[in-house]
Amino acid sequence: MPxxxxxxxxxxxxxxxxxxxxxxxxxLVAFPTETVYGLGADARNGEAVAGIYEAKGRPxxxxxxxxxxxxxxxxxxxVFSPLAEQIAHKFWPGPLTLVLPKRANALISDxxxxxxxxxxxxxxSSQTARSIIEASxxxxxxxxxxxxxxxxPSIAEHVLDDLEGRIDAIVxxxxxxxxxxxxxxxxxxxxxxxxxxxxxxxxxxxxxxGYEPDVMHEPDDESAPLAPGLLKSHxxxxxxxxxxxxxxxxxxxxxxxxxxxxKGLETAKLSINLSPRGDLKEAAAALFSALRMLDQSGASVxxxxxxPNFGLGEALRDRLERAAAPRN
Ligand code: TXA
Ligand code: MG
Numbered sequence: 001m002p003x004x005x006x007x008x009x010x011x012x013x014x015x016x017x018x019x020x021x022x023x024x025x026x027x028l029v030a031f032p033t034e035t036v037y038g039l040g041a042d043a044r045n046g047e048a049v050a051g052i053y054e055a056k057g058r059p060x061x062x063x064x065x066x067x068x069x070x071x072x073x074x075x076x077x078x079v080f081s082p083l084a085e086q087i088a089h090k091f092w093p094g095p096l097t098l099v100l101p102k103r104a105n106a107l108i109s110d111x112x113x114x115x116x117x118x119x120x121x122x123x124x125s126s127q128t129a130r131s132i133i134e135a136s137x138x139x140x141x142x143x144x145x146x147x148x149x150x151x152x153p154s155i156a157e158h159v160l161d162d163l164e165g166r167i168d169a170i171v172x173x174x175x176x177x178x179x180x181x182x183x184x185x186x187x188x189x190x191x192x193x194x195x196x197x198x199x200x201x202x203x204x205x206x207x208x209x210g211y212e213p214d215v216m217h218e219p220d221d222e223s224a225p226l227a228p229g230l231l232k233s234h235x236x237x238x239x240x241x242x243x244x245x246x247x248x249x250x251x252x253x254x255x256x257x258x259x260x261x262x263k264g265l266e267t268a269k270l271s272i273n274l275s276p277r278g279d280l281k282e283a284a285a286a287l288f289s290a291l292r293m294l295d296q297s298g299a300s301v302x303x304x305x306x307x308p309n310f311g312l313g314e315a316l317r318d319r320l321e322r323a324a325a326p327r328n
Pocket of ligand 1: 035036037038039062063064065097099116118119120122142143144145180181182184195196246
């Protein structure tokens with residue numbers, strides 16, 4: 001890493017078209033939104049999404065916000081209750097993210113959702129952001145465009161300071177007007193819970209809800225570990241997860257990486273290799289669906305062969321450690 005030339009694109013129709021094309025091809029493109037600059041990737045493309053974590057040096061896989069240019073596109077991804085519908089029409093486009101049940105047929109990579117069955121969606125109001133998303137023709141996963149642990153960028157120069165050489169392009173647009181991230185409101189089971197304060201205030205929300213939403217502070221520090229179980233809907237396999245398995249017990253389901261073959265592998269119930277060629281990006285893209293499949297095998301233990309501790313391997317191991325942690 002730094003391994004590529006970061007193109008500077010103008011915030012004009014030619015720049016939007018170039019950004020859209022790069023995103024469709026699986027590239028990483030930073031662009032302004034009204035809250036902060038985002039680092040976008042095609043949310044359907046697991047490897048592109050894995051690239052976000054790699055570029056940010058993010059040590060763990062958080063679920064990402066999925067951005068669309070219009071409400072009707074967000075409605076294709078999530079199930080909107082009448083209340084969600086009302087809130088969306090009141091605050092979108094704008095600095096509000098809604099956490100809703102994911103539609104079963106929504107084509108979003110498991111990695112972007114960190115394996116959850118809910119989805120965070122947002123329609124930004126920045127015209128630049130919307131033009132780029134529209135030009136891509138894809139839902140766009142976008143966290144803030146900074147290195148993990150750094151502060152969120154509100155101008156293009158902040159992004160370049162952190163990510164020059166690590167991303168394919170940046171659209172050199174306006175300064176972010178709001179400067180802090182969007183408010184995240186969960187409406188699962190129609191109970192309004194504030195997961196992150198932001199551009200839209202609690203009082204704004206109370207006007208529509210008729211009450212102030214419960215607050216559940218989700219640690220937003222990207223380097224701080226998320227207590228297991230805090231995100232209640234976090235994907236947790238039923239099977240017990242056993243890490244660094246060099247020997248397999250009969251009947252276990254096995255998660256492999258690269259060329260390493262644990263002893264006794266032939267007695268496994270099922271095994272899946274995240275990346276036979278040992279590519280961590282490919283492995284990250286495959287992780288959550290592989291866990292799901294291994295869990296569905298009915299095995300009581302998922303044995304995970306050793307995974308490298310560098311690059312994206314750190315995030316993979318972190319997520320697996322979370323899956324292995326005792327739950328309440
Ligand atoms: O203003 C913003 O929202 C910016 C711009 C770029 O749009 N984006 C942003 O994304 O702040 P990010 O990835 O830094 O924050 C995503 C937050 C995380 O705290 C994550 O845990 C939460 O959204 N989140 C995403 N999906 C979720 C879900 N299904 N349930 C609960 N929380 C979720
Ligand atoms: Mg951030």
